[in-house]
Amino acid sequence: MDALPPISGRVAVFSGAGVPHELRTAPLPALQRGELLVRNDFATLCGSDLHTYSGRRHERCPTILGHEVVGTLAARGPHAPERDVRGAPLRVGDRITWAVFANDPDDPRSRRGMPQKAENLFKYGHERLTADSGFHGGFGEFTVLRRHSHVARVADHVPDEAAAMINCAIATAAGALRLAGDLSQGRVLVLGAGALGLAVAAQAHAAGAAHIAVVDPSPSRCERALPFGAACARTAVDPEQRYEVAIDCSGAPAAMRAGLRALEVGGTAVWVGAVLPQPPVPVDAEQVVRRLLTIRGLHNYDTGDLVRAVQFTEAHHRTYPFAELVQVRFPLADLDAAFAHALATGPWRVGVALREPD
Ligand SMILES: [Zn+2]
Structure with a gap:
């Protein structure tokens, strides 16, 4: 009974x-x-x-x-x-x-x-x-x-x-990667190494991204990104590198600008971190046009993202x-x-x- x-x-x-x-x-x-x-x-x-x-x-x-x-x-x-x-x-x-x-x-x-x-x-x-x-x-x-x-x-x-963490950080990260498109063999830049950034890096790694770089101003946060799939973690964006995808989890205008500059031709920026009022991000429209860039925003997630977040966590919580x-x-x-x-x-x-x- x-x-x-x-x-x-x-x-x-x-x-x-x-x-x-x-x-x-x-x-x-x-x-x-x-x-x-x-x-x-x-x-x-x-x-x-x-x-x-x-x-x-x-x-x-x-x-x-x-x-x-x-x-x-x-x-x-x-x-x-x-x-x-x-x-x-x-x-x-x-x-x-x-x-x-x-x-x-x-x-x-x-x-x-x-x-x-x-x-x-x-x-x-x-x-x-x-x-x-x-x-x-x-x-x-x-x-x-x-x-x-x-x-x-x-x-x-x-x-x-x-x-x-599934129903906020991990599901939101799943949504960000959905907007980023096919990551297999792609180069991914993650801006911000909080829980959301680490969830993005880990899911990008599990999805087969060729290279994942995580950038955060804090050296100790950078270090934490390595077991979450990051091939390199730095305190500033490497100006020599180019990425197909740049996902901002920091909400910092300077990071979003740096992410746009680091995109390869045809690249996609996904902005997820900017959830509080802040100064505008200057965007070079000519660069967006000539370099065929896409900027997408995401707040929360959809039902499919929640499903992918659960599946990812069940499959990979021992890895990441x-x-x-x-x-x-x-x-x-x-x-x-x-x-x-x-x-x-x-x-x-x-x-x-x-x-x-x-
Ligand atoms: Zn939350």
């Missing part, structure tokens, strides 16, 4: 920059049509969580932050999906990840392959807490997954630390050491200490253990 479903759970409520999280126990809502209840197991602090926490990015408050998270399916609402995005059966007890957004599949942008830009999008870890909507962030014991969420099972052999990017973990009750540690030391990721030991 199945255990009784849980009736309440703790969440860390964020009310604005400079205000400590409030740990609150709230009753779990009755699941509505199409909804799933997830017991969150492990989360990682993403860069956007840090931006919000420190006030560089504004979120409607109060809210529950956290969207890089992996959990266990705990209960199913009426007419909840029977299968995940790969077509595998979804059962209570399955380990799952989910896209950071839930979208109306009939929205025109969803139909045009941009589900992450559909009207009335619901974004986990980014929504305001209301009387009838809670449990929608990773920094809590549960998440209620709404109808039209994109859910993927994750194999048990993937460590929590790597599995948590994603789990080692999380060197310290905190319990949910110490979430502010986790943020303070991340802001003070700038690690790739800080982990938050969400499941109380049985």
